[in-house]
Amino acid sequence: MYSTKALEFNLILDKIQDYAYSKAAVTAIKDTLPYNQIDEVSLNLHKSFELKQMIHTYGRLPFVKGFDIYLLITNLDKLDFLSIADFLMIRRFIHMEKSLENYFKSIDPIHIKHLEWIKTFKHSKSQLQHIDEIIKDDETIYDNASSTLKSIRHDLKSKERQLDKLLGEVLTRYQSYLNESIIVMRNGRYAIPIKEGYKNKVKGVIHDVSASKQTVYIEPEDIRQVTQDIEYLKSLEEQEIIQISIALTKKLKPFSTEFISHLDILVELDVLHAKTLYAIEIDATLPNLNSDGNIHLIDARHPLIAKETVVPIEISISNDRNVLMITGPNTGGKTVALKTLGLFTLMMQSGILVPLNKNSQMSVFDQIFADIGDEQSIQQSLSTFSSHLTKIKNMFDKLKGRALILLDELGSGTDPIEGVSLAIAIIDDLKSNKDNRIILTTHYSELKLYAYEHDDIYTASVAFDEVSLKPLYKIHLGIAGSSHALKIADRLGLPKRIINEAETLLSGRQTNLGKNIEKLNKEQALLEQEKEVLEEKSEALDKEIKMYQDKIRTFEKERDQMLQDIKFKATKEYDKLKQEALEVIDKLSKVDKLSTPDAAKLKGDLNKTVKKETKVKLEPLKIGDHVLVTNYGQDGVITKINKDEYVVSVGLFELPFKRHELSKMVVKPKKQEKVQTKYSGSNPSKAPTFELDLRGVRFEEVKELMDKAIDDALLSNTPYIRVIHGFGTGAVRKAVYDYIKKSRYIKSHRYGQEGEGLNGVTVITL
Structure with missing residues (x-):
């Protein structure tokens, strides 16, 4: 049901x-x-x-x-x-x-x-x-639907052409007798308007006479035969179309x-x-489904309330607490909350998407019972209370399986003490079946206390603005609300003397139960507010932690990749220089003045050399010392020391190393090479720029020189490289741009501006 x-x-x-x-x-x-x-x-x-x-x-x-x-x-x-x-x-x-x-x-x-x-x-x-x-x-x-139809229509068109010709001739022949030079249709026949005095001058059939009796409409004998032939052919056409329809059917x-x-x-x-x-x-979506009876509607919007006025609500009920009691003022939206939950369940079980947050939980029920509103049966002369009880009685008669039960203002309409007692008995019976889910509304303090005393009952209240005395139509879970009857009566304009008298009576009659519940509600509301603030802060903190973790992972990945690249390129450069030196020595060994033993000694010395320009001293290290990272062949400056761990600034990074991985170094001045790499720019506020001069360089040498320039720029934390390739044939420039397209270290590039060398220079941003 x-x-x-x-x-x-x-x-x-x-x-x-x-x-x-x-x-x-x-x-x-x-x-x-x-x-x-x-x-x-x-x-x-x-x-x-x-x-x-x-x-x-x-x-x-x-x-x-x-x-x-x-x-x-x-x-x-x-x-x-x-x-x-x-x-x-x-x-x-x-x-x-x-x-x-x-x-x-x-x-x-x-x-x-x-x-x-x-x-x-x-x-x-x-x-x-x-x-x-x-x-x-x-x-x-x-x-051509059939050969017969084709023949009939051919004859029909011929007769219609003949009729058109005859009609023209008739108008000419009887022009002097005509009231007006036109052809008209009368009784489905072609006719001409003849003046009444000349009607005997024209042979034919009279089909009509004008209201003034001055005009007679005559079908001339000249066209009657052709008209009859056309009617006959049209009859044949209709019969043939029927035959065609029979065949098609x-x-x-x-x-x-x-x-x-x-x-x-x-x-x-x-x-x-x-x-x-x-x-x-209605901007509906697919909720998460379960068969456990767990319900958690988030941002649920009743589809029959206008989008601009509907207030999203949140409702929860589960197997642990299979009763939800909603309290609060009569105009606060308790009934709307009941209807929203019941209607959403009906829609969802009927294959209709529902307007709520997609993270919501909904469950499937065998039955949905709803005793909502103040529907009295006039024919049966039932009171409001009797009407409610009749519905509840029918529900108990048909109740089976997993049921969703919605009860609006349970126990109302009769003596409060008896109504509350009956309501508690009904709730106790229904909630004993853990497959049932019961959502009810009330404003009785005794029922609120009953809910507090039972762990399997979850409370909620509809929000009410005590300043403006207007309902907010929001559901606050975990809080029991007040009815605000006197405040609402005051807002509706009830005489002030009556409101004052009622407040006096209330202060004398209000039980400790009501006062304690009101105090408990306020404390619980404050706790809920603090909980929301803590949840927001926790969520923000989680986001920041995740952000920093992502940054650390990215940094470590980039650091490892850069160190691998630096090591690979340094080793490659060293092997290349070593090979070139060995080849030179081989050539020199063939010269008469250089003996073979001397050549062997030179080769041995080259194999022992790590770096021509570096002289290493083994001595204690301190912050600010220039050191060589022996594993990578890169130099840097010590920025921190923690026992045996030394933090070294290498290019863009600060990396930790052990003492045995470092050597204090003295760097000799580098000799001038064919291709110069230098800092330029006199303005100290501007970022330094490398300058790479490729004029006179062969196409094949460009890649290697660009690799070295980018490595040096990265290690010295220099963001720009000014590449001079000149105008020439364009071969070197093409090699530079081919390199730029493939390099993952280059962020952007542009031609030189006025005073920078124009199109003979490319400025690269790393």
């Missing part, structure tokens, strides 16, 4: 019907009932969510209004022939199928998981071809089952399409 009317589910279905294209879909939507199996519910929701994504990407499905031709197709076997209008309806349906097929073909298969059948959908191609061979786009029959009859099958599929798709379009209208 599902209390659909009390939750206004019918109004949702009415809105969905507006999006349907077929009458059959409208009927199916009107008869929608919730599913209670989570697999079916999940499948239907995923279909709608998948279609929603498709519509966002590819647009609405190309349905046409009124495409369900069930009646026509079911009568196809019973009829001898269809009318031209019937054929056109079938063709319109097949054209829609063709448009849908093309739409489905345009969809990326990755978007199709739960609507897999659309991949194989085909329109009724042969049936469409049969119709298109007979009926034109202007909805007339082709002349016979061709379509074998496909009636296929037509019905396609109609069933497309009507079902029309229903899904309508639900999805409504979901887009």
Whole structure:
């Protein structure tokens, strides 16, 4: 059993019907009932969510209004022939199928998981071809639909041409007798308007007389025979068209089952399409489903309340606490909260997406009972209290399986003491079945205390602005609210003397229970506020921790990669220089003045050399010393010392090393090389720039020189390199730009500006 009317589910279905294209879909939507199996519910929701994504990407499905031709197709076997209008309806349906097929073909298969059948959908191609061979786009029959029709229409056109010629001749012949030189139609015949005094001058049949009796409309004898011939030919044409229709109908009859099958599929798709379009209208999405009865609605917006005024609410209920008690003033939105939860569950179980946060949790129930509002049965003369009890009694009679139970103002409408006692008894009985989920509203203090005394009851209150005395329509979980009856009465304009008297009586009668609950509520509200602040701070802290962790990982990755690159290039450079030196010595050994033993001694010395320009001293190190990192062959400056760990500034990085990895160094001045690398720029506020002069360098040498220049710039923390390649043939410039395209260390580049060398210079930013 599902209390659909009390939750206004019918109004949702009415809105969905507006999006349907077929009458059959409208009927199916009107008869929608919730599913209670989570697999079916999940499948239907995923279909709608998948279609929603498709519509966002590819647009609405190309349905046409009124495409369900069930009646026509079911009568196809019973009829001898269809009318031209019937054929056109079938063709319109097949054209829609063709448009849908093309739409489905345009969809990326990755978007199709739960609507897999659309991949194989085909329109009724042969049936469409049969119709298109007979009926034109202007909805007339082709002349060559049959040889007989072609002959009839040929004769008909000939007679019509003959008639046109005769009509012209008649106007000329009887011009002097005419009231007006025109041809008119009277009783389906061509006639000319003859002046009454000359009617005997014209042989023919009188078809009409004007109101003034001054004009007689006569069909001249000259055209009667041709007109009759045309009427005869048109009769033959109609009979032949019937024969053609009989033949075409016979061709379509074998496909009636296929037509019905396609109609069933497309009507079902029309229903899904309508639900999805409504979901887009209300900005609905797919919640997380479970069969455990756990509910957590986040930012839930009642779809029947205008978007600009609806206030999102949050509601939670679980297996540990299967009762949620909502308290607060009568105008604060308690009933809306009940209806939102009940309506969302009905929508979700009916395959309709719901407007809430996608991280929300919803559960599937076998039954949904709702006793909401003040619906009295006048015919049965039931009071409000009796009406509520009748509904609750019916609920107990039908209750089975997992149920969602919504009770508005439980226990109201009678003596408060008896009402509270009855309400507690009902709650105790319902919550004993842990599969049930009970959400109820009340403003009785005794029920609030009852909720505090039971761990399986969760409390919530609707927010109320005590300054403006206006409801905020928000749900605060974990807090019991006050009814604010006196404040509301004051706002509504009740005489002040009555309000004052009521406050006096209340202060005398208010029990310790009510006062304690009010105090507890305030303390709990403060705790909730502090909890929210702490959660926000914790969330912000987690984000910062993650950000710094990401930065550290990125830094370590870049550091390791750079050190590998530096080591690789340094080793490569060293091996190259060593090989060149060995080759020189080999050549020198062949010279008479350099003996073979001397050559061997030189080779041995080269193999022992680590760096020509560096002289290492083994002595204690301190902050500020220049040291050589022996493993990498790179120099740097000590910035920190912690026991045996030395932090060395190497280029862009500060890296830790052990004492045995470092050697204090004295650097000799470098000799002038062919290609000079130097700092330029006299303004100390500007970043330093390397200058690499490639004029006179061969194309093959550019890459190696660019590698070295970038390494030196990176190690010295220099952000720019000014490359002088000149104008020349452009070969060196091309080599420079080929290098720039492939280098991952270069951020940007530009030609030199005025005073920088123009197009003969390229400035590189690292």
